[in-house]
Amino acid sequence: MTSKSNTSEPAAAPAKSPPDAYLVVHRGMRWTDVIRLSGEVHWTIGRSSSNPIVLRSAQSSRQHAEIRPSITADGPVWAIADLNSRNGVSVNSRRIQAPTVLNEADQIEIAGFELTFTRNPATLTRPPERNASGAGVAKADGSQSADDGATQDNLGIGSKDAGSDFDGGNGESEVDVVSQIMTSGLARRMNRDSSSAGESEMRSDAADPLLAMAFALGRAESIEECGETLMQTLDDLLSGSTIGLYLFDAEQRAALVQGGGLAPPRLVRQPTGTRYRRPPSPLVEPILQPQSAAILARNVLGDRRLATENTAGEIDVESIILAPLRPVSRGNAQSQKAAGDSKLDKGSSTGKAIAENELPVGLVHVTTPAGQPALTPNQLRNVVAAGEIFCQAIRSIHREASLTRSLKKSEAVINRLRRQLAGRIQILGNSEPIRLVQQQIAQVAPTPSVVLVRGESGVGKELVASAIHHASPRRDGPLVCLNCAALSKDLLESELFGHEEGAFTGATQQKRGKFEAASGGTLMLDEIGEMSLDLQAKLLRVLEGHSFERVGGHSQIRVDVRVVAATHRDLRVMVEQRTFREDLFYRLNVVEILVPPLRERGRDVVLLANHFLQTFAESMARGRLKFTALAEKKLQRHRWPGNVRELRNVIERAVVMSPMDAGGEGVVGELDADDLMITPVAGSPKESSGKNSRSGGYADDLRLSLAELEMRHIRRVLDSTGGNKSRASTILGIERSTLDRKLKKAQKNDN
Numbered sequence: 001m002t003s004k005s006n007t008s009e010p011a012a013a014p015a016k017s018p019p020d021a022y023l024v025v026h027r028g029m030r031w032t033d034v035i036r037l038s039g040e041v042h043w044t045i046g047r048s049s050s051n052p053i054v055l056r057s058a059q060s061s062r063q064h065a066e067i068r069p070s071i072t073a074d075g076p077v078w079a080i081a082d083l084n085s086r087n088g089v090s091v092n093s094r095r096i097q098a099p100t101v102l103n104e105a106d107q108i109e110i111a112g113f114e115l116t117f118t119r120n121p122a123t124l125t126r127p128p129e130r131n132a133s134g135a136g137v138a139k140a141d142g143s144q145s146a147d148d149g150a151t152q153d154n155l156g157i158g159s160k161d162a163g164s165d166f167d168g169g170n171g172e173s174e175v176d177v178v179s180q181i182m183t184s185g186l187a188r189r190m191n192r193d194s195s196s197a198g199e200s201e202m203r204s205d206a207a208d209p210l211l212a213m214a215f216a217l218g219r220a221e222s223i224e225e226c227g228e229t230l231m232q233t234l235d236d237l238l239s240g241s242t243i244g245l246y247l248f249d250a251e252q253r254a255a256l257v258q259g260g261g262l263a264p265p266r267l268v269r270q271p272t273g274t275r276y277r278r279p280p281s282p283l284v285e286p287i288l289q290p291q292s293a294a295i296l297a298r299n300v301l302g303d304r305r306l307a308t309e310n311t312a313g314e315i316d317v318e319s320i321i322l323a324p325l326r327p328v329s330r331g332n333a334q335s336q337k338a339a340g341d342s343k344l345d346k347g348s349s350t351g352k353a354i355a356e357n358e359l360p361v362g363l364v365h366v367t368t369p370a371g372q373p374a375l376t377p378n379q380l381r382n383v384v385a386a387g388e389i390f391c392q393a394i395r396s397i398h399r400e401a402s403l404t405r406s407l408k409k410s411e412a413v414i415n416r417l418r419r420q421l422a423g424r425i426q427i428l429g430n431s432e433p434i435r436l437v438q439q440q441i442a443q444v445a446p447t448p449s450v451v452l453v454r455g456e457s458g459v460g461k462e463l464v465a466s467a468i469h470h471a472s473p474r475r476d477g478p479l480v481c482l483n484c485a486a487l488s489k490d491l492l493e494s495e496l497f498g499h500e501e502g503a504f505t506g507a508t509q510q511k512r513g514k515f516e517a518a519s520g521g522t523l524m525l526d527e528i529g530e531m532s533l534d535l536q537a538k539l540l541r542v543l544e545g546h547s548f549e550r551v552g553g554h555s556q557i558r559v560d561v562r563v564v565a566a567t568h569r570d571l572r573v574m575v576e577q578r579t580f581r582e583d584l585f586y587r588l589n590v591v592e593i594l595v596p597p598l599r600e601r602g603r604d605v606v607l608l609a610n611h612f613l614q615t616f617a618e619s620m621a622r623g624r625l626k627f628t629a630l631a632e633k634k635l636q637r638h639r640w641p642g643n644v645r646e647l648r649n650v651i652e653r654a655v656v657m658s659p660m661d662a663g664g665e666g667v668v669g670e671l672d673a674d675d676l677m678i679t680p681v682a683g684s685p686k687e688s689s690g691k692n693s694r695s696g697g698y699a700d701d702l703r704l705s706l707a708e709l710e711m712r713h714i715r716r717v718l719d720s721t722g723g724n725k726s727r728a729s730t731i732l733g734i735e736r737s738t739l740d741r742k743l744k745k746a747q748k749n750d751n
């Protein structure tokens with residue numbers, strides 16, 4: 001920064017006082033200390049406590065400098081003069097040689113302190129721009145003054161890291177030193193109280209309420225409770241002051257972003273004889289800006305820009321604190337630093353559009369009435385500290401609430417999936433043999449017994465095992481399935497029991513087996529009849545409660561697993577043929593469930609076919625589909641050698657091959673017998689002699705009524721036009737409205 005017209009020397013005596021101005025002492029990134037310059041007062045600055053502004057520093061002369069009203073050709077101004085100090089006074093890094101007019105945003109350096117001169121209250125809440133090098137206050141000529149060596153104090157604000165407010169890192173905190181600046185008539189009174197010992201006593205006094213607050217907030221469960229606790233703490237820290245606590249809910253945040261004013265405070269403390277009044281908007285607007293600093297302003301009496309008038313139209317406030325409530329996170333501190341380093345536009349005033357998420361969560365506004373001691377920098381520091389503790393607490397409450405919300409959502413999803421799963425593992429069917437299976441599952445599921453499920457391939461043995469698991473007390477544990485026919489003897493052993501690293505070629509790392517993976521749940525061993533006799537012996541030992549070792553391992557592993565075995569073979573015959581161990585057979589055959597083939601389930605075929613039809617039509621977005629009577633007959637007559645799996649595949653294929661708009665708006669698409677690709681079982685009557693009904697075969701038409709035939713033709717034409725009704729009605733030679741009427745009527749009949 002270079003010095004401007006302020007080197008011009010003003011005339012000595014003022015005829016009239018200059019406009020009020022502010023001397024701003026930046027105190028870290030989060031707060032500023034403001035001294036109002038008003039009237040015709042000569043504001044001497046120095047080490048002596050007789051000065052209105054006291055600098056407690058050995059670098060400061062007893063009477064170091066003076067800021068006073070002066071007259072120039074342009075009118076009354078504020079000027080600064082060096083009172084023959086040892087270390088001099090610099091304005092914008094230039095040591096002044098004569099009284100110098102102060103201009104907006106001038107940086108004054110005295111005895112290592114850095115002060116900003118401003119007339120604009122909007123700039124008061126801005127954190128200072130910092131010297132990027134982190135060096136202390138530079139002298140104008142770059143030299144050290146003669147008696148600089150007299151003190152080792154390094155009081156330059158610029159030497160402090162912008163992000164850390166509490167410790168200057170040089171053994172003495174910057175805040176401690178700067179906090180000893182005092183103003184006006186209070187200097188003497190404060191001097192009495194704020195000897196170094198007094199200051200630290202004040203701080204330890206503050207520690208108790210802050211500590212009590214931290215404990216209370218740890219227990220608080222709502223924002224309201226946190227607000228009450230903060231208010232109580234502020235009351236303890238700032239007795240005699242009026243306090244307003246503003247907390248911005250969603251509505252208020254939206255209003256503030258739109259440029260609306262402050263809503264009434266959420267909580268107020270007003271000692272007897274005082275009345276709380278909101279801060280004026282010129283002060284509120286800048287404090288809502290991102291990265292704004294808390295301010296302490298003293299000598300506020302009569303200043304309408306810093307305080308609101310009473311009912312008599314007077315500003316009867318001695319000092320104020322206005323602090324934004326903003327949680328400080330690591331990221332936040334970094335962005336504050338970045339803002340302090342470069343982003344802030346020093347020249348502009350307020351009124352920038354603020355994003356809702358950049359607003360503080362609230363404000364603390366403290367005022368002391370005229371005639372009472374002014375608020376102190378320590379009190380400012382304590383308000384900011386209390387505000388930060390409060391913000392952390394409400395952030396925890398918000399986080400907890402959001403975690404609870406997402407937990408509830410997850411639970412809802414889990415329950416939905418459970419229901420879906422339950423639907424999928426439902427053993428559908430009303431036939432006698434399938435009812436018996438359902439009943440056996442219900443009986444055996446709650447017990448810990450081993451179950452042997454037998455049946456042809458594709459009848460639903462795995463589904464039965466799954467149903468047993470999900471109806472058992474182990475339902476929250478894992479269900480692990482292993483097909484014993486799919487692996488060689490050695491691989492099956494390592495799959496079942498796991499292996500240690502290096503147990504065999506390719507065993508590059510330790511692996512848990514399925515028994516361990518199923519611990520606490522159910523292990524389904526499919527195709528158990530394919531297991532080698534050696535492995536059968538090992539399995540039997542585990543089923544009898546013994547521990548086992550991983551392949552290549554020595555440690556004994558014991559698991560809590562329920563086994564459900566399945567096979568399409570007749571194990572009794574295998575036992576007779578000595579290909580299956582008799583002892584294992586009896587161990588497995590505690591409860592046997594025989595799943596009937598599909599051909600023995602009567603009308604269940606149609607029930608299952610319809611279930612698969614709906615499932616696939618939905619997953620392939622084919623709308624509503626149904627089977628024609630002929631299709632159902634065909635399904636019923638087939639012998640289903642591949643059982644339910646075959647049925648499922650037949651239906652899936654039919655749905656895949658059906659037109660995309662088969663079940664379009666207002667139409668239930670039909671799957672005819674010809675759409676079902678089933679190889680007719682030898683000896684059964686030919687299920688359909690016609691071609692695919694949609695592609696134009698008329699063999700079945702001989703059994704249709706005229707109306708049915710008409711509708712079948714309409715649907716074929718509609719198919720050929722891709723569902724375009726206008727084109728279909730042209731081909732059919734009828735009005736579009738007639739077509740609509742016929743379709744509606746057919747739909748009614750279908751329903």
Ligand SMILES: Nc1ncnc2c1ncn2[C@@H]1O[C@H](COP(=O)(O)OP(=O)(O)OP(=O)(O)O)[C@@H](O)[C@H]1O
Pocket residue numbers: 426427428429455456457458459460461462463464526568608644645648
């Ligand atoms: N009653 C049923 N209700 C609904 N779906 C069933 C039913 N029975 C079987 N299924 C379905 O049929 C298919 C085959 O069933 P599953 O795999 O359980 O038969 P499996 O007897 O274990 O076959 P494999 O002998 O080849 O191991 C699966 O998609 C299954 O969901």
